[in-house]
Ligand SMILES: [Zn+2]
C-alpha cells in the first residue's frame with residue numbers, strides 16, 4: 001500500500017469518526033428487529049446520500065434494504081461493503097450490528113473519497129434481518145452481486161478473527177396430521193399426531209449417532225396438541241439442519257425427512273414438510289482476499305487470528321460467498337476480555353472508545369484492501385481465479 005494512500009485514508013477516517021459514532025449510537029438507542037429496521041436503514045441512507053452516494057431505497061421491494069452506489073470518475077472494479085443493523089429481541093444490539101453497520105458503511109464512504117482518483121465503483125448494501133430471515137439470501141438470488149467484483153462484511157467480536165467458515169443451514173418445519181378422538185372413551189378411533197412427532201424426535205436421536213460430528217440437527221415442537229383428553233390431530237415441529245457444505249446438507253436433509261416419514265407411518269398419520277425461514281449456505285472464504293486483508297491489518301498493528309473458531313453458526317453471508325469472492329472477518333471490541341455475542345455485556349462494549357478505535361482500524365484495513373485490488377489487476381485476477389476453482393466448480 002502506497003504511503004500517499006495511507007495518509008489520505010487516515011485523515012478521511014479521522015473526519016468520519018464523529019458521524020459514524022453518531023450513527024452507531026443512534027442505532028444502539030433504537031434497536032429494531034429484522035425487517036422492522038426503518039429508523040436504522042434510514043439513518044444509513046441519509047448519511048450515504050450526504051456523502052454523494054446514489055441510493056435505491058427500498059431495494060428489491062424490501063422496505064429496510066438499500067443499495068448505495070458511488071461511481072468513481074475512472075473505470076475500475078466494483079467493491080461492495082455489506083451493512084447489517086437488525087437487533088435481537090429483549091437485548092437490543094447484543095450482536096453489535098449497530099457498530100457493524102457503522103463500520104461497513106464507514107468503509108464504503110472512506111473508499112468513495114478515493115475512487116475518483118484511484119478508479120472503480122463502491123457499493124454499500126443495507127442487508128436486513130441477519131438474525132432471522134437474512135436478505136443477503138434474497139440479494140444473492142436476485143443477481144445483486146452480478147456486477148460486483150468482491151464483497152466484504154466485518155463483524156464485531158471478542159477477537160480479530162480472520163474470515164473462516166460457517167455452516168450451511170436449512171430451516172425445515174414438519175407437520176403431522178392424524179385423527180382426533182376421546183383419549184379415554186375411544187382412543188382406538190384416533191391417530192395420534194403427537195406420537196408421530198415424538199417418534200420423529202426419537203428417530204432423529206438415532207440418526208444423530210451416525211452423522212458427521214460437525215453436522216447439527218435440532219428442533220422444537222411448536223404445536224403439540226390442545227388438551228390431554230383429546231388425541232391430537234395436528235402437531236408441528238421446527239428444525240434447523242446444519243452441515244459444513246451443501247452436498248452433505250442435501251444428504252442429511254433427506255435422512256431427516258425419512259425420520260419424519262417413519263414417525264408418521266408408525267402412528268398411522270401423514271406428514272408434510274416445508275421451509276419456514278431462508279436457507280443459509282456455508283461461507284466459503286476467499287483465501288487470497290482474506291490474506292490480503294490480514295496483511296493490511298498487520299500493517300496497522302493488528303495480528304489476525306487465523307485458527308478456526310469454535311463457534312459454529314450459520315450466516316447469510318454464506319450465500320454471498322457462493323456468488324462473489326467474499327470475506328467475513330471479525331474485529332475486537334471487548335478490550336482483551338472474552339465476551340460472547342448475543343449478551344447485554346457485548347452490547348455495552350459497542351459504546352466504548354476501544355470499540356471505536358477497532359472500527360477505525362477495520363475501516364482502514366477494508367479500504368487498503370480495496371485500493372490494493374483497484375491498483376493491481378493481477379491481485380484481483382488471483383482472487384477471481386480462486387473463486388472459480390473453489391466455488392463454481394463445487395456447485
Ligand atoms: Zn451478528
Ligand SMILES: [Zn+2]
Pocket residue numbers: 095131341342
Ligand atoms: Zn447475531
